[in-house]
Amino acid sequence: MTTHPGREKHFIRAYGDRRDDGVIQLSFTLPVTASEKAKEAAKLFCQKLGLTDVKVAAIERAAEHYTFFVVYAKANVVLDYAEIDTPEIVIKKKSFDELNAFIEQEIARRVVVFGACTGTDTHTVGIDAILNMKGFAGDYGLERYPWFEAYNLGSQVPNAELLRRAKEKNADAVLVSQVVTQRDVHKDNSRAFIDEAKKQGVHGKMTLLLGGPRVDHKLALELGFDAGFGPGTKPSDVANFVVHQVLQRMGKEQKGTAFEGAPT
Amino acid sequence: MTTHPGREKHFIRAYGDRRDDGVIQLSFTLPVTASEKAKEAAKLFCQKLGLTDVKVAAIERAAEHYTFFVVYAKANVVLDYAEIDTPEIVIKKKSFDELNAFIEQEIARRVVVFGACTGTDTHTVGIDAILNMKGFAGDYGLERYPWFEAYNLGSQVPNAELLRRAKEKNADAVLVSQVVTQRDVHKDNSRAFIDEAKKQGVHGKMTLLLGGPRVDHKLALELGFDAGFGPGTKPSDVANFVVHQVLQRMGKEQKGTAFEGAPT
Amino acid sequence: MSGLFVTDDQIAHARTLAREITDPIFDLIAKNTTVSVERTVLRWFGVDGVGNLGAPLVNLMVDRLQAAGVLNKGAAYWYGRALRMGASSPLDAVERLTAAPLSTLGPLPPEDEAKLRDEVRAEARAMVQELKDRVARRDDLKREFPMAQAPHKYLIVATGNIFDDVDQARAAAQAGADVIAVIRSTAQSLLDYVPHGATTEGYGGTYATQENFRIMREALDDESRRLKRYVQLTNYSSGLCMSEIAFCAAWERLDMLLNDAMYGILFRDINMRRTFIDQYFSRRICAMAGIIINTGEDNYITTADAYDAAHTVIASQFINECFAHRAGLKDWQLGLGHSYEIDPYKPETLLLELSQAMLVRRCFPNAPLKYMPPTKHKETDIFFSHAYDVMADLVAIWTRQGIQLLGMMTEAMHTPLLADRYVALKSASYLHRAARGIDEEFVVREDGKIANRARFVFGEAMELLEECHKDGMVAAIGRGRFGDVKREETGGKGLDGVVEKAPEYFNPFLELMEGRA
Amino acid sequence: MSGLFVTDDQIAHARTLAREITDPIFDLIAKNTTVSVERTVLRWFGVDGVGNLGAPLVNLMVDRLQAAGVLNKGAAYWYGRALRMGASSPLDAVERLTAAPLSTLGPLPPEDEAKLRDEVRAEARAMVQELKDRVARRDDLKREFPMAQAPHKYLIVATGNIFDDVDQARAAAQAGADVIAVIRSTAQSLLDYVPHGATTEGYGGTYATQENFRIMREALDDESRRLKRYVQLTNYSSGLCMSEIAFCAAWERLDMLLNDAMYGILFRDINMRRTFIDQYFSRRICAMAGIIINTGEDNYITTADAYDAAHTVIASQFINECFAHRAGLKDWQLGLGHSYEIDPYKPETLLLELSQAMLVRRCFPNAPLKYMPPTKHKETDIFFSHAYDVMADLVAIWTRQGIQLLGMMTEAMHTPLLADRYVALKSASYLHRAARGIDEEFVVREDGKIANRARFVFGEAMELLEECHKDGMVAAIGRGRFGDVKREETGGKGLDGVVEKAPEYFNPFLELMEGRA
Numbered sequence A, B: 001m002t003t004h005p006g007r008e009k010h011f012i013r014a015y016g017d018r019r020d021d022g023v024i025q026l027s028f029t030l031p032v033t034a035s036e037k038a039k040e041a042a043k044l045f046c047q048k049l050g051l052t053d054v055k056v057a058a059i060e061r062a063a064e065h066y067t068f069f070v071v072y073a074k075a076n077v078v079l080d081y082a083e084i085d086t087p088e089i090v091i092k093k094k095s096f097d098e099l100n101a102f103i104e105q106e107i108a109r110r111v112v113v114f115g116a117c118t119g120t121d122t123h124t125v126g127i128d129a130i131l132n133m134k135g136f137a138g139d140y141g142l143e144r145y146p147w148f149e150a151y152n153l154g155s156q157v158p159n160a161e162l163l164r165r166a167k168e169k170n171a172d173a174v175l176v177s178q179v180v181t182q183r184d185v186h187k188d189n190s191r192a193f194i195d196e197a198k199k200q201g202v203h204g205k206m207t208l209l210l211g212g213p214r215v216d217h218k219l220a221l222e223l224g225f226d227a228g229f230g231p232g233t234k235p236s237d238v239a240n241f242v243v244h245q246v247l248q249r250m251g252k253e254q255k256g257t258a259f260e261g262a263p264t
Numbered sequence C, D: 001m002s003g004l005f006v007t008d009d010q011i012a013h014a015r016t017l018a019r020e021i022t023d024p025i026f027d028l029i030a031k032n033t034t035v036s037v038e039r040t041v042l043r044w045f046g047v048d049g050v051g052n053l054g055a056p057l058v059n060l061m062v063d064r065l066q067a068a069g070v071l072n073k074g075a076a077y078w079y080g081r082a083l084r085m086g087a088s089s090p091l092d093a094v095e096r097l098t099a100a101p102l103s104t105l106g107p108l109p110p111e112d113e114a115k116l117r118d119e120v121r122a123e124a125r126a127m128v129q130e131l132k133d134r135v136a137r138r139d140d141l142k143r144e145f146p147m148a149q150a151p152h153k154y155l156i157v158a159t160g161n162i163f164d165d166v167d168q169a170r171a172a173a174q175a176g177a178d179v180i181a182v183i184r185s186t187a188q189s190l191l192d193y194v195p196h197g198a199t200t201e202g203y204g205g206t207y208a209t210q211e212n213f214r215i216m217r218e219a220l221d222d223e224s225r226r227l228k229r230y231v232q233l234t235n236y237s238s239g240l241c242m243s244e245i246a247f248c249a250a251w252e253r254l255d256m257l258l259n260d261a262m263y264g265i266l267f268r269d270i271n272m273r274r275t276f277i278d279q280y281f282s283r284r285i286c287a288m289a290g291i292i293i294n295t296g297e298d299n300y301i302t303t304a305d306a307y308d309a310a311h312t313v314i315a316s317q318f319i320n321e322c323f324a325h326r327a328g329l330k331d332w333q334l335g336l337g338h339s340y341e342i343d344p345y346k347p348e349t350l351l352l353e354l355s356q357a358m359l360v361r362r363c364f365p366n367a368p369l370k371y372m373p374p375t376k377h378k379e380t381d382i383f384f385s386h387a388y389d390v391m392a393d394l395v396a397i398w399t400r401q402g403i404q405l406l407g408m409m410t411e412a413m414h415t416p417l418l419a420d421r422y423v424a425l426k427s428a429s430y431l432h433r434a435a436r437g438i439d440e441e442f443v444v445r446e447d448g449k450i451a452n453r454a455r456f457v458f459g460e461a462m463e464l465l466e467e468c469h470k471d472g473m474v475a476a477i478g479r480g481r482f483g484d485v486k487r488e489e490t491g492g493k494g495l496d497g498v499v500e501k502a503p504e505y506f507n508p509f510l511e512l513m514e515g516r517a
């Protein structure tokens, strides 16, 4: 990532075939019958988005009353890339061995985590990737860390049960996976989880993590979690994060310290 | 095409998975290195287009300093489909035999047309499709019409030469094909053609037609042609159009009469 | 295909193993019934509708019978008793039964018992005939408007709202879909009842209800007539209500059903015994109603790795086939599931996928087979994912799959948009058109990578079957042999719905379907 | 492959026909030279730069020699005369020659003539050595950073601006491109001179200039080092300056060149004689410089129908091969062109395309071959077009194409966007990875549709060769046998640039390249 000392401006536009030509591709369906009129509507649609040089490339009869369009057009959008904030990395991410050694020394007890795919969601592959021995993409799961004590409750676990079991073991962190996102069911369930955590009095005490393919850090924070992890998350990212959280709760590290691999 | 008596409103939005959900797909490249920051930029880019619920689905490292994005988002664009104008069809398109019989009776001489791919363009397949015997998609080319006299001069023909030869034979129509459109070279060449036609004093006298994959009727009119024909044009469309033009020039038909297959 | 990769004897041996593996399970099935089977019986007699609190009447009735400890005689028996008590209609029967103090109702005199059974049998026979008549109507329509050539392009709709589903199903049919699947709402399989009526709210899918089935089939009948091409409908029956849904589907003339002997156990943590018993009755219904079942082996390789676990698919297919044959299903009804799921970043994956699909074809030459597209390794880069799906289209036509689920380029993101289906259909049509008959152009080299891989996978599958044979299915499932998922015989949901049959257990539909009456 | 579809004898017969077809053309070539060949000679001696009005010095000089009617002695001869007149440098030679009243310069005394030729020959030998040294540097780099496995993924850039092209070429290389082609500006092939210097304006492409070649090769050398994978560069030489561009390309260490014996005739209406003579000298240069040529048979089926005209591709390839062999090119340098262009709405197109590609492989087992993607039937529906390209990727890896142009999903719309190339590369990589070795897995059935079609096409190709043999190439071209385009021997552009050689014609480079000196 380029850094921009003194926040010099760094204007960017879409790149089609030449710098700053602004060319982008769109496709969409309109609930009308394929025709010249439909094509005109597609053009207008794009113009209403502020696009210019609109080329309605394809007009496909997706069904009797639906037309699918492919469009190329120019977006007159300019961004100042220098203005986009990403936290500066302060602490380097620790490897498997480093992290275990670090926990041994600094925390001096095993870090306890509980995880599950809660609500009606049965997609366990993601949470398994984080917790199970095998891990993900060659990166070991938390069960493999000798200085972690990881419990994976599987799928369709009621929020209350996950929290109850975590409390029993005085867990440091609770990991919730949400994969089905249609009509924002993951948000509803996540909110229910946080309400339950407040009810059980653990909110703000344990580290609560949310993960899944449509989760990002921002969303998780909004929903009341301590962090959110999206697609491609490695178990070691989560392990590092949890350890930082424990240190911070122990007062050994300043809150909000940015570190490598932290969710963004 | 649905007709809307009394121009009732007919509001439409993009259809993703549900009526009016507004979901559209975009893809574009930004000249930045793939990163979380790049993803944020892509999101902002879409928001600046007025899109909401922006899901930056894919962040692909297209090259070191270029990132390709696939995005799904909601467009809050509403169109009144009833407001989009398309001419009402008055005269039905004539078949091959009908048209020949019609010319024999109403014009009583062969209709002369000249065509070429002018300028530096060498894409003859399009103009050949319109003029040559074989035609296009099972529809005969103008050479096949006994009541047409069609000359196809081929490719890379200078505008002046095409016009000169057409004038010599007192042509009814001149057909120009333009396929290469990069940096609007087709528009430049078409303007040059119209200037030349004015110079040779045939503009407004002969019917001048423009065709090609990125041509539409509107564009052709803007450039000073009598009509424009885009992708998928059939020779019979052109034949019918030219005959209507001749009739109109003869005063046998009112100018601007809308007919089936007319360019739109 | 005969002789390819493995010998006919090896394949025959696999079938023998499968038969012996399922033997103990058929004992279990013979000795037990479930609440869901009994509810199905009542549905078949025409008990429909819901009680005051929204619970289906069949649930109210069966729960009551179970609470009273008399369900072991069979709901049909009690239905007959109610009739004899003067019930004028199935609904009336429910009311009478739920009102009467059941436990106090002793047996009738022997001749009355026999008469009761005869009466109920007669009614059952009539209802079976009615079902058959309904199915015949479907078959007439199919004859009138023949289906397109296989692979039948199978597309899902999943809006949650049956009326939106209808819109999308029609659109998909117009764009070339041969089979429409209405995906069920998330976790419906864990409901121990079948929701009632037309539904407009669901997550990740639409509730499977009899009324929803009816609405959709009606729309597709209409669309079939308009397109002059019969468009098939499928839904999901695996779950706690496997046989009830099978009945609803049969009654509403569905063409296919997702119906797997083990899916509920492995992927929904439904109790093993419950599932085995339910699947049998549900498959008997499918067999009678000419429904093609789709099994779920493809799911194994969404959890386990598709390369490593390839043999589990084959082994399970032999078992699923055996369960199916023993429930009266014919080969043409066996949409055995498999899929194109190997990590596309591995080398030679097209060879591996061809090998696997050819091996499945070799083992099950007369089954239509159900081929699933890549899902797990789909990327959010829709252009890559589309290319990836295209290769699955190729393998499908190459290995003459009967049923092909079309991959969606947006698989990694959301349930399909209307446009996603259109895009998939257009490409699949191209592939089918372009590559039809390719299998007849080539002879597979027996010393090549495809053949060696097929033999290797078959060998591993045989080992797994031998293990199941030696230690039993229960043990094999306990070890996570299928889909990397471990389950215990007495674990999971729904065991309390399993009831040991009394010696006088009565189920006239089963008798009829088993050819015993 | 040996023995597949047709016999080795049949193929040998095709080669005999091709040889005899080209015999009269080689007579023509032996007896004539062209302005462009002579300009090439001067360039090789180091004449570079442009005159006051922007015309290249080589053009000024050759035009003058031609106007004076003395070009038939060869530009090298006059270059020698200028040297003897005291010219201190090639540039000085140009000036002296263009200043002197040439027609008045009679022959020198015999021993001086001989000495002049020796001197010029010595210089030519040195320049040839310098060219070889430059080429050796390229080969070193190739050894240091080996290329990826074939098919080499060939991508085009076409911004019109060489500096933008560099950006895009680097991006494409980073995304996996193995060969970068810089598309020429529209109609450059009709320019009877090679533009000079770095250029930033062009339509549909970027001007082919020596400086542009240098800039791009330098960038790719750098990129090859960074990626540790040699990235090849290609450009276009067909046209009125075929041999000059070949020289510029050789000097700047390009790896390939589009170079076809008939493309200019058919697709650019360049005079036949002119083209035949130019192609020979240009190919001699390619042979020496280790440049792989790419022929243009694929173009035939963008104008003619790909199904109907399949045989014209094969026939032309035999002729192009013969022209190439006779110019000293080795099999490994023959990127004979063909393509995946059959209308995708026809049935069984994958079988047809496989048949054609396998037939080409069968006929030219040792040539790398250059495979083009679908273009003509591409749709503006980018998702369909992408699927269509993917099948061409499959055929490319299946038939072991050496060079594969990647199809662009936006082919029907615009010259490629950066993203289009990325999308194509990612899918092609997947296909190459997934299907590598598939040809070794299967035996083609000799009684199948693929084999029958191949035999049919080969048969038609033989008929066409027989016709060319009987009536001559000129007649066959006159009948529109290739690409549906008809051309006359004395028609087209550039005939006035053909000059009959005088008996004392002198061209030391040709002597060296033909092994005569």
Ligand code: B12
Pocket (backbone or CB within 6 Å): A115, A120, A121, A122, A123, A124, A125, A126, A127, A129, A130, A136, A175, A176, A177, A178, A179, A180, A181, A182, A209, A210, A211, A212, A213, A214, A229, A230, A231, A232, A233, A234, A238, C183, C184, C185, C186, C187, C203, C204, C205, C267, C299, C302, C303, C375, C376, C377, C378, C379, C410, C411, C412, C413, C414, C415, C416
């Ligand atoms: C495998 C799969 C299944 C398997 C699940 C098996 C299992 N035991 O998990 C089966 C076949 C059973 C299944 C069923 C269904 N599925 Co499903 N399934 C998938 C599929 C193909 C892959 C998911 C996957 O395993 N990804 C791989 C893992 C490693 O990635 P991940 O989950 O994103 O996890 C990573 C990160 O997100 C993160 N992470 C995830 N969780 C957590 C938690 C924490 C705390 C942290 C720190 C990190 C973290 O780390 C992981 C590693 O990097 C996806 C499509 C796709 N390609 O994405 C559809 C998909 C998720 N399924 C979908 C649906 C709709 C269903 C069904 C509801 C369909 C139905 N009605 O029948 C059912 C029922 C599921 C239910 N009740 O929940 C939809 C969801 C649509 C949406 N956005 O809402 C998808 C997207 C398919 C689609 N396009 O329609 N499915």
Ligand code: B12
Pocket (backbone or CB within 6 Å): B115, B120, B121, B122, B123, B124, B125, B126, B127, B129, B130, B136, B174, B175, B176, B177, B178, B179, B180, B181, B182, B183, B209, B210, B211, B212, B213, B214, B229, B230, B231, B232, B233, B234, B238, D183, D184, D185, D186, D187, D203, D204, D205, D267, D299, D302, D303, D375, D376, D377, D378, D379, D410, D411, D412, D413, D414, D415, D416
């Ligand atoms: C075939 C082809 C060629 C052939 C042309 C052979 C020939 N004799 O025509 C060859 C291989 C020689 C060629 C060369 C080049 N091509 Co070219 N070629 C194509 C291709 C694949 C198909 C075009 C075609 O034949 N379409 C079929 C016909 C029937 O469709 P059509 O032209 O649209 O015509 C229809 C209508 O538009 C209409 N119509 C057309 N003209 C007229 C005129 C009138 C009066 C009327 C009424 C109607 C009408 O009716 C027709 C029937 O419906 C397209 C890509 C594509 N798939 O579109 C690229 C394409 C057109 N080529 C392209 C380019 C850049 C070139 C080159 C410049 C590349 C280069 N630098 O080397 C060269 C040089 C060409 C030149 N100097 O003009 C680009 C143009 C990009 C742009 N938008 O500017 C395209 C789009 C490819 C790409 N994506 O880069 N090409």
Ligand SMILES: Cc1ncc(COP(=O)(O)O)c(C=O)c1O
Pocket (backbone or CB within 6 Å): C184, C185, C186, C187, C188, C189, C190, C236, C237, C238, C239, C258, C259, C260, C263, C268, C294, C295, C296, C297, C299
């Ligand atoms: C055999 C089978 N049954 C049922 C289902 C769906 O069941 P549920 O509704 O439980 O998600 C699937 C899903 O893929 C399946 O393969």
Ligand SMILES: Cc1ncc(COP(=O)(O)O)c(C=O)c1O
Pocket (backbone or CB within 6 Å): D184, D185, D186, D187, D188, D189, D190, D236, D237, D238, D239, D258, D259, D260, D263, D268, D294, D295, D296, D297, D299
């Ligand atoms: C052999 C050959 N030469 C040259 C060209 C391009 O030539 P031009 O620059 O004339 O378009 C092509 C185009 O496809 C070709 O195939």
